[in-house]
Amino acid sequence: MTRLAIVTGVSRGLGEALAADLLSRGWEVIGIARHDAKSLAHERYRFVEADLAAAEHIDTALEGMFARAAARYASQAVLINNAATAGPVGVTGRLTAHDIAQSLAVNLVAPTVLANLFCRCFQDEACDRRIINVSSGAAQNTIAGIGVYSVAKAGLEMLTRMLAADHPSSTLRAISLRPGVIDTEMQVHARSQPRDAFPSVDLFVGFHESGQLVAPAVVARKTIDRLIEGPIEAGRTYTYAEL
Numbered sequence: 001m002t003r004l005a006i007v008t009g010v011s012r013g014l015g016e017a018l019a020a021d022l023l024s025r026g027w028e029v030i031g032i033a034r035h036d037a038k039s040l041a042h043e044r045y046r047f048v049e050a051d052l053a054a055a056e057h058i059d060t061a062l063e064g065m066f067a068r069a070a071a072r073y074a075s076q077a078v079l080i081n082n083a084a085t086a087g088p089v090g091v092t093g094r095l096t097a098h099d100i101a102q103s104l105a106v107n108l109v110a111p112t113v114l115a116n117l118f119c120r121c122f123q124d125e126a127c128d129r130r131i132i133n134v135s136s137g138a139a140q141n142t143i144a145g146i147g148v149y150s151v152a153k154a155g156l157e158m159l160t161r162m163l164a165a166d167h168p169s170s171t172l173r174a175i176s177l178r179p180g181v182i183d184t185e186m187q188v189h190a191r192s193q194p195r196d197a198f199p200s201v202d203l204f205v206g207f208h209e210s211g212q213l214v215a216p217a218v219v220a221r222k223t224i225d226r227l228i229e230g231p232i233e234a235g236r237t238y239t240y241a242e243l
Contacts, residue, residue: 002074003027005228006066008052008114009083011035013184014134017220018080019045025224030069032062033083052083052110053102059117066121076128078228079118081111081156084134086186089145089198100148107152112159119163119172131174132227133160135237139178145198146190157237164235173234177227180240183213214240 005022009015010031019029019040028044031037036047050061070077085106088099115131122129138146139153156176163174181187190204207213222243232238 002072003076004030004069004072004074005078005080006030006032006069006114006118007080007082008032008110010040010047011037013186014179014182014216014219015080015082016040017216018082018223021217021220021224022228025229030065053085053105055105055109055113058110058113062114063117063121066117070121070124073124074127076130077118077122078130078132079114080132080134081114082134083110084149084186086146086149086189088148089190089193091145091197091199092147094197095148103148104152107149108155108159111156115159115163115174119167122172125171127171129172130228130232131160131163131172132223133157133174133176135160135176135178137178137180137239139176139237143200143203145193145200160237161235167234170234173232175227175232175234176237177223178237178239179219179223180214181207181212182216182219184216187213219243 005027007015007019007029010019011033016037019031022029023042023045031040031047032050034051048065085103088095088103111133118131133156135156136153138150139157143150160174160176187204191201191208193201195201226243227238
């Protein structure tokens with residue numbers, strides 16, 4: 001029977017790695033991003049271009065695709081809210097309203113809208129339905145200079161708990177994942193920032209210099225083994241150490 005994964009942010013990093021690994025295991029994958037990754041060309045892969053910063057247009061752009069995907073019987077369907085932006089970088093008082101709104105749109109509003117759409121379209125109780133919200137340790141730990149990102153990730157973990165409360169005793173389960181420090185362009189961006197704008201830059205430089213960064217493919221493999229193809233507890237936040 002069909003296993004379907006909808007993955008946001010597939011153009012690079014963890015999203016691309018998750019999609020590639022899922023395809024190698026026989027899953028059908030729908031990738032959502034502004035740009036596709038050439039590495040994902042496959043007969044079981046479909047790319048849908050969407051700008052998640054324009055969250056108010058997500059229903060119009062994607063509901064038909066979600067409904068058609070749900071109409072094909074699947075033994076398992078997973079939504080992975082992975083897309084994120086690290087910006088804006090800067091301490092409170094130096095940010096623009098536009099940058100704050102764009103960050104919250106991508107990191108919190110879009111995942112909430114997509115989760116809502118997934119719940120609306122994928123209603124078959126015979127299907128193992130999962131929503132995985134990719135969070136961060138920043139949801140719990142304040143990091144000076146990327147406060148808006150932290151606010152959004154904290155909200156994302158509340159979204160997970162809200163979904164668990166809204167769908168108790170269901171085959172629809174939501175979890176959060178704090179995937180650790182991954183060797184992605186987001187890390188490169190963080191450690192390249194000037195200290196006056198990003199007081200915590202040394203933390204990210206230290207991750208790199210001490211060899212703590214983990215390859216996206218490693219995180220993807222462990223995530224799929226443990227959280228997508230393994231048993232999960234609804235409403236929980238999982239860390240990389242638990243994978």
